[in-house]
Amino acid sequence: MTTYEQFIRAKRAIAPSVGVDVSSEDVNPILFPFQGDLTRWALAKGRAAIFADAGLGKTYMQLEWARLTGERTLILAPLSVARQTVMMAQDLGIEVGYAREQLGAERITVTNYEMLAHFDPTAFGAVVLDESSILKATEGVYRNWLIDAFQDTPFRLCCTATPAPNDIQEITNHAAFLGVMGRRDVLATFFTHAADDGRASGWRLKGHARPSFWRWLASWGMSLKRPSDLGYVDDGYDLPPLTIEPVIVQAAVRLSGRLFPDRLRGVTDRADVRRQTKDARVSAAVDLITATSEEPWIAWCGLNDEGRDLAAALGDRAILVEGADSPECKAEALERFIDSPDAVLVTKPTIAGFGMNFQHCSRMAFVGLGDSYEQYYQAIRRCWRFGQQRPVYAYVVLSDIEEAIFENVLRKEREADEMAAELVKHVAAFERAEISNGTLPFEYDPAQDMRLPSWLRGIE
Numbered sequence: 340m341t342t343y344e345q346f347i348r349a350k351r352a353i354a355p356s357v358g359v360d361v362s363s364e365d366v367n368p369i370l371f372p373f374q375g376d377l378t379r380w381a382l383a384k385g386r387a388a389i390f391a392d393a394g395l396g397k398t399y400m401q402l403e404w405a406r407l408t409g410e411r412t413l414i415l416a417p418l419s420v421a422r423q424t425v426m427m428a429q430d431l432g433i434e435v436g437y438a439r440e441q442l443g444a445e446r447i448t449v450t451n452y453e454m455l456a457h458f459d460p461t462a463f464g465a466v467v468l469d470e471s472s473i474l475k476a477t478e479g480v481y482r483n484w485l486i487d488a489f490q491d492t493p494f495r496l497c498c499t500a501t502p503a504p505n506d507i508q509e510i511t512n513h514a515a516f517l518g519v520m521g522r523r524d525v526l527a528t529f530f531t532h533a534a535d536d537g538r539a540s541g542w543r544l545k546g547h548a549r550p551s552f553w554r555w556l557a558s559w560g561m562s563l564k565r566p567s568d569l570g571y572v573d574d575g576y577d578l579p580p581l582t583i584e585p586v587i588v589q590a591a592v593r594l595s596g597r598l599f600p601d602r603l604r605g606v607t608d609r610a611d612v613r614r615q616t617k618d619a620r621v622s623a624a625v626d627l628i629t630a631t632s633e634e635p636w637i638a639w640c641g642l643n644d645e646g647r648d649l650a651a652a653l654g655d656r657a658i659l660v661e662g663a664d665s666p667e668c669k670a671e672a673l674e675r676f677i678d679s680p681d682a683v684l685v686t687k688p689t690i691a692g693f694g695m696n697f698q699h700c701s702r703m704a705f706v707g708l709g710d711s712y713e714q715y716y717q718a719i720r721r722c723w724r725f726g727q728q729r730p731v732y733a734y735v736v737l738s739d740i741e742e743a744i745f746e747n748v749l750r751k752e753r754e755a756d757e758m759a760a761e762l763v764k765h766v767a768a769f770e771r772a773e774i775s776n777g778t779l780p781f782e783y784d785p786a787q788d789m790r791l792p793s794w795l796r797g798i799e
Contacts, residue, residue, distance in 0.1 A: 354519045354559035358385025361407050367431050370399055373571040377561055378403050380774045381496055386517040388497040388560035394725030397498040398427050401467045405447050406433050408494045410464030414449040417470050420694035422670045424449045465494035470694045472499040474512040486516050501562045501759045507542050519559045557769030568763050570771050580730040581723050585745055588623045590616040590738040613707055616738035617645055623736050624706045625652045628683055636683040637703040639718050645706050646685045653683050660686040688714040697721045701729040706736055708744050712751035
């Protein structure tokens, strides 16, 4: 006979394990213990996400995961990362091919997201989404295309940085891609619309659903900022100092309809000011970079004209990478930057700000700044990542009227750090139980006494 506790336990939202079990001896010893255990956990789950911070070895884990599935695997990665993945596979002794169409696909093939249309998803038994935050960042049609294309793929793995616990779009899209739970079901089960209680629009976790939500999330997605979040030692995972320094330049601007432009009002003002202050910001960035002639630099730009003017001023030292360049030219330029002791990579965060490893470089300059915290964070983490041996310096070059943009990004950074810490804190116990193949804690703690209706009172 089913007890009430068993009935409640059966109602828990926990992602099932539909993968394969492998022993620790099967995992390449080059992986750190936490990386090996995460890989084995993801294999056992079959469909899982590894939300690990920059430099924690997501590429090694996904490559080993692909090898141990035994399935023909397609790894989708940003354009600038695909070739880097092939080179890192050599460290593990894994044969991985880069292809841009189905014809050249090998047992484990890596390609960039834009080439998915040239592949038949049904030909693969496993798929990896590298930098899977693309599920959040792309337009709905492309996101749905990814979800639909691999809905029948037995093995699915997503790898990206730790999401914020209130980033509903990122969490629900990952759950949908992995086949864990649809967006509507996630919202109905764990969230309530904030407008219902007079708060700002959006969704928030139901108070009573918090433990269940963390438990559910830990059953398919591992979130960690450092190995100790899962009970491992942090040896070798101490970040060097990071210095972020704003460089404010004075530049006269004229904004339509205002005699004295005291602040920016909306996207139009931001675009106008960025164009009008270009020369002053480029000049300041050039002064910063040329002051250290024997150091590699990255100059993050937002406008094509910013990059071209900066590259012209820096001469042979500059390596300019633009969106219109062919994939082969972009890959060659990025590899040339990695091999150069004093080159300056001039490009946009949207081109090289995701997934690339530029640990040889410890200095960067933002030649202007947008309001996207994610692009800013990802750009900094190309250099400031585990394994970096030197202090990292990031300079943000802005005109005086643009200071509010920098303050807005810093506010988003503080909020993101607090949210990520909250997520890790809440899921840690559930994750440790998951990764050790233990039983997830079951909590049934009713807070209210049961009250019988009046018509039942006195009945024995």
